[in-house]
Amino acid sequence: MKKAIFWTAGVLLLAAGGFAGFVTMQEGTTPSGTTLAGVDLSGLTTTELGTRIRTWWQTKKTAVLQPTSHLLATQPGEMSLEQLGIEPDFEATLRAVELQDYADSLLRKEVKGEAIQVTWTQKGGDFDDLNEFVAENAKPNQAAFVKFANGHFDRGYEVPSFGLDVDAVGAAALAAMNSRKPTFELPMTTGDAHVSKEAIDNINMVVNSFSTSFSAGNINRSHNIRLAAESLNGAVLMPGDTLSYNETVGRRTAKNGYKMAGVYANGRHEVDYGGGICQVSTTLFNAVALSNLEIVNRSNHSMPVPYVPVGRDATVDYDKIDFKFRNNYDTPIAISSEVAGGNITFYVLGSQKMDFKVRMETSGHSSWGNSIKYVTDNSLSAGRTKVIEKGSMGRKCTTWKIVEKDGVEVSREKMFDSIYRASPRIVARGSRAASKPKPEVPADIPPAEPTDIGG
Numbered sequence: 001m002k003k004a005i006f007w008t009a010g011v012l013l014l015a016a017g018g019f020a021g022f023v024t025m026q027e028g029t030t031p032s033g034t035t036l037a038g039v040d041l042s043g044l045t046t047t048e049l050g051t052r053i054r055t056w057w058q059t060k061k062t063a064v065l066q067p068t069s070h071l072l073a074t075q076p077g078e079m080s081l082e083q084l085g086i087e088p089d090f091e092a093t094l095r096a097v098e099l100q101d102y103a104d105s106l107l108r109k110e111v112k113g114e115a116i117q118v119t120w121t122q123k124g125g126d127f128d129d130l131n132e133f134v135a136e137n138a139k140p141n142q143a144a145f146v147k148f149a150n151g152h153f154d155r156g157y158e159v160p161s162f163g164l165d166v167d168a169v170g171a172a173a174l175a176a177m178n179s180r181k182p183t184f185e186l187p188m189t190t191g192d193a194h195v196s197k198e199a200i201d202n203i204n205m206v207v208n209s210f211s212t213s214f215s216a217g218n219i220n221r222s223h224n225i226r227l228a229a230e231s232l233n234g235a236v237l238m239p240g241d242t243l244s245y246n247e248t249v250g251r252r253t254a255k256n257g258y259k260m261a262g263v264y265a266n267g268r269h270e271v272d273y274g275g276g277i278c279q280v281s282t283t284l285f286n287a288v289a290l291s292n293l294e295i296v297n298r299s300n301h302s303m304p305v306p307y308v309p310v311g312r313d314a315t316v317d318y319d320k321i322d323f324k325f326r327n328n329y330d331t332p333i334a335i336s337s338e339v340a341g342g343n344i345t346f347y348v349l350g351s352q353k354m355d356f357k358v359r360m361e362t363s364g365h366s367s368w369g370n371s372i373k374y375v376t377d378n379s380l381s382a383g384r385t386k387v388i389e390k391g392s393m394g395r396k397c398t399t400w401k402i403v404e405k406d407g408v409e410v411s412r413e414k415m416f417d418s419i420y421r422a423s424p425r426i427v428a429r430g431s432r433a434a435s436k437p438k439p440e441v442p443a444d445i446p447p448a449e450p451t452d453i454g455g
Contacts, residue, residue, distance in 0.1 A: 028099030030218040033113030042113055047312050050094055053116075057088055065173055067130065069186040073160055074137045076186075078131055084173040085125030093120040122174040127166050134164040144195035145234030146203045146334035148347050155200050156234070160191040191294065199332040203236070207333070207348040208358075210287035212307040214279060216342040220259040221276035227257055228280040229337040229344055236334045239329035242296055243335070245281050245316050245323040252277055252318060278315045279307055280344065281323045284335070285314035287346035288325045289401065289415070292358045293333075296324035300418040303392045311362040311418045356405040360415070368394040370422040380430025387427055394422035 030049055032042045037060075041052055064078035067127025081087070096119065100111040142159035168187035176184035216222050231249045252258045252273050278301065286308065289295060301315040314323045327333050334349040370391040380386060396419045403411040 014110065028101040030097065031100040031111040031113040034097070034116065036118075041116070046094055046097075046099070049097065050090060053088065053090060053093060053118075055229070060088070061087065065176055066183040067169075067173070067186050068183050068406040069134070069188065071139055071159070071188060072134065072186075073139050076133045076137075079130070079173075081177070081288045083126050084122070085170050086122050086174060086177055086230050087118055089119040089121040090120075093117075120174060120177050122170040125151045125170050125173075127164070127169050129188075130169065131166055132162045134188075138162060144193075144200050144236045145238060146200060146336065146349055148206060148336040149235045149338055150348055153204065153349075154234075155203075157197050157200055158193045158195045160193045162188045162190040165189045195238060195332065200236065202351045203332055203334050203349050205349065205353060206353060207350040207353060208287060208291040209345055209347045210283055210290060211343050211345040212279060212283045212286075213342050214307065214344065218276075222342075223259050224252070224261055224276040225280055225344055226244070226339045228252075228277040229339050229346075232280070232284065232346075233337040234333055234334060235252045236332060238332050239327055239330055242324055244327045245284070246318050247282075247322075249277065269292045278305070278313070280315045280337075282308055282313045283344050284337075285323060285325075286312060286360075287348055288335075289360060290358050291333075291348040292328075292356075292401075292403070293348070293353060294326040294328040295415065296326050297322055298416065300420060303327055303420050303423065304395055309362065310365075310395055311397040312360060313418075335417070347390075356403050356410070359402050359404070361400045361402055362397045363400065364396070364398040366396045370394070371424045371426040374428060375428050376431050377428035378431055380428060381432050382430050384430035387425065389423070389426035391423045391425035392420070395420040 017161060027045055030044045034041045034044075036056055036174075039056070044052065054271055055397045061082045062080050064080050065084060066075075066078050068075050072431070073084075073323065093116065097116055098111060139159065141161050142156065144158040145154075147154040164235045165187040172184045172187050184227060214222065214225060227251050232245075235243060237243055250256055254273055256275045258277075259275075260273055263275045263278075281306065285298060298314045298319045300311070301313050305313045315321055316323050329350065331351045336347040336349055338345045338347070370393055372391075375388070377386065396417065398417050399415045401411075401413045402413050403408055403413075
């Protein structure tokens with residue numbers, strides 16, 4: 001009886017051991033040829049494979065991706081996967097691995113092992129330094145422009161303000177990781193563009209133009225004209241936009257590159273920084289007026305200028321006198337400037353030509369004389385005189401805008417009155433006693449015409 005009991009117990013123990021072995025054989029293992037990053041991982045259970053993948057990740061997490069952006073003047077440095085919050089989705093990666101189970105081995109069904117494809121996930125990430133870098137290295141905002149020169153158009157599209165879209169960085173990096181790309185474009189939040197790409201592309205013709213001449217040999221004045229004209233070159237105005245000459249050109253100072261040249265000040269010829277820039281505003285005024293754009297603000301000089309007919313000038317003085325006009329078209333326009341030799345030209349660019357002609361006409365001309373102002377000059381002998389300033393007569397006229405279609409006048413509109421006040425003739429009289437007779441010279445010889453008429 002005891003032998004039977006011992007035999008039964010032995011059978012049960014053997015059966016139990018056999019069952020444990022059977023369970024072990026039932027758990028699937030990675031088939032032959034299974035690899036990860038070139039390392040053989042054949043014959044591993046799911047638990048063992050999970051351990052090996054986690055060990056591999058500890059060496060992989062320092063790998064880097066390169067963030068980049070065309071909006072940055074300087075590109076940021078590489079960032080590790082750990083910094084980017086990228087790591088394997090371990091459960092999803094293990095589920096995707098096909099195992100060879102016990103039944104396959106009994107049936108001698110061979111499962112071919114493959115390279116394990118890691119499924120990546122992104123959580124968190126440290127983007128504070130990247131955000132600061134983008135803020136410090138962002139390219140400056142760029143206004144849209146359209147320029148016209150030598151029969152060709154040159155266009156530039158608006159670059160609005162922007163910043164790093166921190167919440168979208170992780171997704172962008174994860175997409176690069178999944179596609180096995182070493183770089184990824186940084187996602188940005190951008191402000192609304194005032195001028196669309198389509199608006200710029202549609203500006204494709206010259207609506208009108210106007211030119212004036214100046215003395216190219218007057219170096220300082222020529223320099224100022226070029227500098228001011230370039231500040232306006234390419235300016236784009238959407239329908240309803242107003243351009244301010246002073247805001248666009250800026251202060252006429254030595255710091256801003258302007259030089260000393262002749263100006264009109266209080267009815268006299270003087271010298272100041274920016275002499276010549278009023279010829280730029282005057283040329284621009286004529287171009288936009290002849291293009292039938294709305295003149296918002298225009299003032300005449302204190303004296304007539306030699307480069308346009310009386311009543312067709314437009315003076316400016318920063319913080320005091322501005323020239324402004326508005327785009328009253330239904331389509332965008334651009335202002336283009338060209339300075340070549342002794343000529344300055346402004347072009348009004350748009351998307352459709354005018355089917356009418358605009359011209360300006362002046363009427364109601366009147367004038368009046370000027371007075372004489374005497375000043376004492378101790379360098380002159382008593383009784384001698386010298387003209388210091390010729391002065392000018394007072395002038396007045398009315399400027400009209402006439403619109404013609406097919407050669408027929410369809411409208412006549414008064415634009416403004418221009419009043420040029422008379423400035424005194426300034427004469428110096430000597431007070432010094434003569435020591436000896438001097439050769440007789442004409443008493444009243446006016447100075448040569450100034451070559452640096454500013455404004």
